[in-house]
Amino acid sequence: MSTLIKAARTALFAAAVALGGQASIAATPAEAARAALGRTATPAEVGAWDIDVRPDFQGLPKGSGTVSQGQKIWDGKCASCHGDFGESNEVFSPIVGGTTAEDIKRGRVASLTGNQPYRTTLMKVSTVSTLWDYIHRAMPWNAPRSLSADEVYAVTAYLLNLGDIVPADFTLSDRNIAVVQQTMPNRNGMTLQHGLWPGRGQPDTRNTACMKDCAGTVKVASAMPAYARDAHGDLAAQQRTVGPTRGVAIGTAASVPAAAAPDEKAGAKLASQYQCMACHATDRKLVGPSFTEIARKYEGQEVRDTLAHKIRAGGQGAWGSMPMPPQAQIPDSDLRTVVGWILEAK
Structure with a gap:
């Protein structure tokens, strides 16, 4: 059977399934087996993963938080790593600093184009949704996703106030966050002129794949050390059990070399x-x-x-x-x- 005919049969079979069996196109055994795999995800399962917030604020939950509320949360859960005022310490990069009133006005951080010795988060980030999304999904580091939506709004408002982007009596919410976006210091700092931006269809590189004289055996030159394998929990439990990528199970002799067993x-x-x-x-x-x-x-x-x-x-x-x-x-x-x-x- 030609590739074209196979593709046509697959498309017709998919249409028949979508119509709830109203069409009477016969499927091959292989097509029927593929159609029987898995089940439809429940709304709760989809919701547990669908937490991203886009730059156009799609996915942003309703809520609000004040600068003063954010300061209390920051002092209790964030300052130990990021400093009382977002200035951080010798390990973590500063979050606040390096922006000016002129940057807020023009939407481009001027010091990024010079020899600025460091980069803070508010200097680099172009969308406030990125800041909100990262705090929501990853912070605090020892209890990610433990902050409520209102708490994330509050912490974000506090950081924006430290950067002189919003006033001290400001309340950030899903209703006004788009307005705040128009005052982000580096909002015009993201370029769309890269090869894979939708509509261009051209890669950033012009290299061609060699695909010849490949090594017969690949030697692994580096690996995650045993003490760090489970620093963020059992990776095997966090990965899908099918497909090309599987997490490494911890706590078993088979998961790591005997000399590095946890x-x-x-x-x-x-x-x-x-x-x-x-x-x-x-x-x-x-x-x-x-x-x-x-x-x-x-x-x-x-x-x-x-x-x-x-x-x-x-x-x-x-x-x-x-x-x-x-x-x-x-x-x-x-x-x-x-x-x-x-x-x-x-």
């Missing part, structure tokens, strides 16, 4: 579950001190309650200027297990 102790698993491994490693300094360093510092001391309080409340100064965000959501039993495991690290 610690099976309950404390290690909980430390990964609650994102402690995002900033700490067992035997080396990352953003914060290693667990081995902590165990050596407090060796022979009864500090379980003290460390538990530090983890739950967050803090700064014991190991340098880098702050540790609070982990108030950890149950007491899990917190005791994590602290006990840390103090046993040698």
Whole structure:
């Protein structure tokens, strides 16, 4: 059967299915098998994934939040990583700064075209929807998607106020966010003149695929280290189970080489579950001190309650200027297990 005929049969069969069986086109066994795969996603399943907000604000939920409300949320959940006024610290890039009243007026951050030594978020971002969307889906880092829509509006309003984009008594909402877009400092900084913009149909590069003399065996030159594999939970549980990409299961000998097998102790698993491994490693300094360093510092001391309080409340100064965000959501039993495991690290 020719490719054209196959394509025609497939199209006719799809039409028949769409018409609820009103057409009587016979399907091949392969076509029938493909049509029987899966089921229609429920509204709740679609809604759980469909959270993006477009630059035209499609997908933006209703809600509102004031600058003052945003400051309270910021101080409690954001400032430990991003600074009291969005100036950040030695690890995270500043969010606020580098923009002027003239930038807000003309819609293009002038310092981006010169030799500005750093780039802040408000200097670069061209759409306020990007700021709202990222806060909504990814922040705070230890509890993403835990903020309500009103809280996201409030935090966004606070950041915009720090950048002198909106006044201190401003209330940001789904009704006025499009107006705020017209005052973003770099709103005219996004170009549409790239090859894959809809309607152009031309790639950005002019290279051609070689597709010859390919290596018979591909050697993997780098891999994610074992201590970071589960820093954001079990990746296998977060990936689709079919298709070309599957997550790596953690906690099993088959998931990683034997020499790099993850610690099976309950404390290690909980430390990964609650994102402690995002900033700490067992035997080396990352953003914060290693667990081995902590165990050596407090060796022979009864500090379980003290460390538990530090983890739950967050803090700064014991190991340098880098702050540790609070982990108030950890149950007491899990917190005791994590602290006990840390103090046993040698």
